[in-house]
Amino acid sequence: MERRTFIQSLIFSAAALAAASLPYGVARLLAPAYASKYPHHLRPPGAIADDDAFVEACIGCGLCGEVCPPKCIQFDKRQGGNKIYTPFIDPEIKACTLCDKCMSVCPTEALTETAREEIKMGVAQIDILTCYPWVDRGVCGACVTICPLGEKAIKFNFANIYRPEVIKAGCVGCGLCVEVCPHPSLPIAIVGADQGTVMSHRVY
Amino acid sequence: MSEISKPFFIWRHLNKARWLVLLTVFLMLIILPFIHVYQTFVASFSYDLLEPSEKSLYNIMEMLTTPFTNDPANGLENVKGTTWSGNFFGYQISDPLAVAGQVFSGLTFYWPFILTALIPVVATLLFGRFFCGWICPATFLYELNTTLSLWMHRFGFKAGTRKFDRRMKYIVLAVGLVLSAISGSVLISVIYPPAIIGRELYFGIALGGFGAGLVFFVITLLFDLLVARRGFCRYLCPGGALYSLLGRYRLFRIKRIIENCNDCAKCNAVCEFGLDPLHDDFGQECNNCAACIAICPTDAMTFVTSISDLEFQGAGHLGKSYKRSQDSGE
Numbered sequence: 001m002e003r004r005t006f007i008q009s010l011i012f013s014a015a016a017l018a019a020a021s022l023p024y025g026v027a028r029l030l031a032p033a034y035a036s037k038y039p040h041h042l043r044p045p046g047a048i049a050d051d052d053a054f055v056e057a058c059i060g061c062g063l064c065g066e067v068c069p070p071k072c073i074q075f076d077k078r079q080g081g082n083k084i085y086t087p088f089i090d091p092e093i094k095a096c097t098l099c100d101k102c103m104s105v106c107p108t109e110a111l112t113e114t115a116r117e118e119i120k121m122g123v124a125q126i127d128i129l130t131c132y133p134w135v136d137r138g139v140c141g142a143c144v145t146i147c148p149l150g151e152k153a154i155k156f157n158f159a160n161i162y163r164p165e166v167i168k169a170g171c172v173g174c175g176l177c178v179e180v181c182p183h184p185s186l187p188i189a190i191v192g193a194d195q196g197t198v199m200s201h202r203v204y
Numbered sequence: 205m206s207e208i209s210k211p212f213f214i215w216r217h218l219n220k221a222r223w224l225v226l227l228t229v230f231l232m233l234i235i236l237p238f239i240h241v242y243q244t245f246v247a248s249f250s251y252d253l254l255e256p257s258e259k260s261l262y263n264i265m266e267m268l269t270t271p272f273t274n275d276p277a278n279g280l281e282n283v284k285g286t287t288w289s290g291n292f293f294g295y296q297i298s299d300p301l302a303v304a305g306q307v308f309s310g311l312t313f314y315w316p317f318i319l320t321a322l323i324p325v326v327a328t329l330l331f332g333r334f335f336c337g338w339i340c341p342a343t344f345l346y347e348l349n350t351t352l353s354l355w356m357h358r359f360g361f362k363a364g365t366r367k368f369d370r371r372m373k374y375i376v377l378a379v380g381l382v383l384s385a386i387s388g389s390v391l392i393s394v395i396y397p398p399a400i401i402g403r404e405l406y407f408g409i410a411l412g413g414f415g416a417g418l419v420f421f422v423i424t425l426l427f428d429l430l431v432a433r434r435g436f437c438r439y440l441c442p443g444g445a446l447y448s449l450l451g452r453y454r455l456f457r458i459k460r461i462i463e464n465c466n467d468c469a470k471c472n473a474v475c476e477f478g479l480d481p482l483h484d485d486f487g488q489e490c491n492n493c494a495a496c497i498a499i500c501p502t503d504a505m506t507f508v509t510s511i512s513d514l515e516f517q518g519a520g521h522l523g524k525s526y527k528r529s530q531d532s533g534e
Contacts, residue, residue, distance in 0.1 A: 020375035023395040023440060024383055026420060055389045056310040059302045060399070061289035062406050066240050069247035069277060077407055077415030082389040084416070085403060107289050107296050108306055108317045 042089045042121050042175065042190055044073050045096055046103040046114040057110035060085030064102035064111060072096050089121075091175025091190055096121070098148055098174050117149070122173030122190040124154065124166045127199040130187035133162035140164075143177035143188055164188075166197035209461060211497065211506030219498035222337060226344040232283065233341050233402050237409035238265060239280050247277040286402025287339060288393065289320070296320040299399070300328070300450070301443040305390040308381040325450060332451030336437060336444055337476075337493030342397030342421070346437060347476060349428050364431040367478075368439045370489065377445035396443050397421060397436065434476050438489070452488040453511045458496065460484055464504035465520025471496035471505060481505065484514050 044064055048054040064087050065073040072094035073087045089096055103113045124143075128134040133141070139162040147154045152170035154177065157163035164177075173190045181188050189199075242265035245254065251262060266276070273279030284291040289298040298320040307313060327334065336343060353363035380392035393399045400417035408414045424436040437444050460471075460481060471481035474495045479486055481496045497505040502522060519526040 016369075016372065016375050017379065020372060020379040021383070023376065023420075024380065024391065026395075026423065052388055053310075057306070057314075059289060059298075059306050059390045060393050060403070061285060061298075061302065062403055063285045063289060063291070065411070066236065066284055066406060067281065069244060071240070071244045071410065074411060075403075075407065075415070077411070077413065082387040082391065084389070084394060086389075105284065105291065107298055107320055108314060 042091065042096075042173065044068075044087050044089055044102050044111055045098060045100065045119040045121055045172070045174070046106075046111040047121070048110060048112065049120065054110055055083050055086055057108045058086045059108055059110075061107065062087075063105045063107065067101045067105050069099055069101065070094055070097050073102060089175065091178040092186060093179075095175035095179035097176070098172070117152070117170070117172070119172040119174075120193050121175070123168055123171045123193050123195065123197060124173065124175075124177055125189055125191045125195060125197055125199050126164060126166060127187035127189075128163075129199075129201060130183060130185055131164070132183060133164070134187075140182065142180045142182060146176045146180045148174065148176060168197050171197070209463070209506075211461070211503055215494060215497045215505075215507055216503075217498070218494035222493055225338050226341075226347075229287065229339055230341045230344045233286060233405045234409065236283065236285075237406045239269070240406075241410050242266070242269070243277055243280060286399070286406070287341060288396075288399040288402055295323070297323055299396075299443065300325050301392060301396060301446050302390065302399075304381060304446060305384050305392040309384040309388055309390050311385060328447055328450040328454075330455050331492055332454035332457065333444065333447040333489065333491035334451075335447055335491075336441075337491035340398045340443075341401040343437070345401070345421075345425070346397075346428060346434055349425050350433060350476065353429050353433070363429060363433060364435070366432045366435075368432065368435070370438060372439045373441055373445040374449070376440050377442040380442045392442055395420060395440075397424060397441065398443065433478065438477055447491075448488045454492075455509050455511060456492065456507055457510060457513065458486060458490065458492065458494070458505055459508040459510070459514060460517065460520075461504045461506060462517040463521045464502045465522060466502050466504075467520045467523030467525065468501060470499045470501065474499045484516050486513050 043051070043054060048057060060075075062075060062085070065071070065075060072089050072091075074090060074093075075087055076084050098116050098119065100113065100116070103111045126134070131140075132138045141156065141162055141164065143164050144154050144156060149170055149172065152167065154164055154166050154171065157165050173193065175190045177188050178186060178190060187199075238261065242262060245251065245258070245262050251259065254262060269276055269280060281291070282293050287299060289296070289302055298317065300321045303318050303321040306317060324335065353361065357363065377392075380395070384391045394417065400421050404414050404418045404421070408418075428435050432439065458481065465482075467482065469482050472479075475481060476493065476495065477489050477491065479490055497507075504520065519529070
């Protein structure tokens with residue numbers, strides 16, 4: 001092969017590669033780097049625990065959202081980067097009811113069918129410096145009443161029957177307690193499963 | 205004079221059936237999010253809390269679905285999803301590109317998911333790129349876009365007629381799969397118009413806001429309008445590339461009957477993908493849309509079962525150049 005034709009073909013293939021990756025570049029520009037505006041980025045129930053593995057498995061078909069009866073599953077529509085079009089739940093807007101329809105419909109088992117008690121979306125964490133009964137500003141118990149797992153996940157404190165206490169082993173992190181909490185600053189939140197059930201106010 | 209074979213009369217009307225299928229798929233993608241919204245209203249027993257517009261939606265959907273089910277919250281699950289991946293009466297059907305992208309992004313073979321693409325793959329091996337012409341919801345809009353450009357032509361608008369290398373889309377496919385593998389997500393779905401359409405219709409109707417994909421889709425529409433007719437499908441679409449590869453040795457293909465052809469070149473003019481049926485050049489790009497059969501004034505196009513196209517058969521026997529060559533030959 002002549003040097004001239006070789007260089008020509010090299011330039012051509014480089015130009016073709018650049019032209020081929022152009023649409024991906026456009027798409028990437030339209031979807032800037034992953035930055036969730038929600039502090040607690042929950043995946044739907046039964047999601048693969050490792051978030052990178054979850055994104056690898058998810059094809060972004062939206063089936064989980066389309067079968068969700070409370071319509072709690074949302075998608076990264078504009079923000080997202082490589083996580084674009086993957087599902088998440090924001091319990092402050094709408095919480096999961098653990099109906100397991102999304103798990104049964106997922107084609108890639110990114111949402112694996114899991115028994116209700118073994119789901120690990122996260123764990124509820126209570127800020128006991130804000131929660132009304134914990135600061136003696138009234139009686140509530142909304143989170144305890146709404147919990148679909150009952151006594152195994154959240155129950156009243158032994159000493160004061162209106163102070164809620166989360167049991168880490170039983171809580172699956174569905175977020176119904178967050179949705180129902182009447183306090184404007186939401187003293188209960190869903191955090192990662194490795195964190196504690198009482199919010200720490202230690203300054204590191 | 206040799207015996208003139210007539211094509212089977214149904215083939216002429218396939219183009220109308222194709223438009224009907226395209227319209228049905230597109231309307232399904234619009235009505236499925238509405239069904240989902242209605243299901244959420246039913247599941248939450250919230251009729252009295254709805255806005256007036258939501259109440260009218262509830263009433264209309266109730267009227268439409270009452271003949272089919274008594275339990276709307278659970279009984280309307282037969283058809284769900286989009287053409288990217290969906291449930292169809294118990295069958296999970298996925299786009300082969302979704303499977304390819306997922307295999308590359310995860311670098312594992314998850315067979316239950318791969319097998320959901322079995323039906324489309326087998327159909328593509330038989331019918332070639334039929335998805336692009338018959339089902340793809342983006343095709344519906346792209347063909348309307350072409351019609352719009354032809355209509356605007358009367359008012360002095362010049363649609364783009366540039367030509368590129370058709371093999372560019374294979375590079376797009378390869379780059380997309382490699383980028384999917386690198387980024388660890390099914391990035392290829394971000395620029396695949398049918399996936400975008402299905403998703404954005406769902407986002408826009410049920411989740412209250414379109415996503416970034418709509419911008420990309422509008423860019424492709426403008427590309428088709430201003431640069432090349434059906435340019436995205438022909439030169440850039442990664443799914444089209446995959447289907448073209450799978451459908452290279454398709455069994456059912458269109459053939460020109462040379463005895464009937466009069467070289468009028470209407471087939472070339474109507475072909476959305478800019479192929480050359482007049483010179484028997486269909487190739488792997490042909491999506492069996494049957495538009496050339498429908499427009500042919502002399503019944504010179506038909507379906508045959510063969511795994512390869514014919515070589516160029518020469519000028520049509522009803523055309524002038526053939527007659528001239530016969531006269532000079534005699």
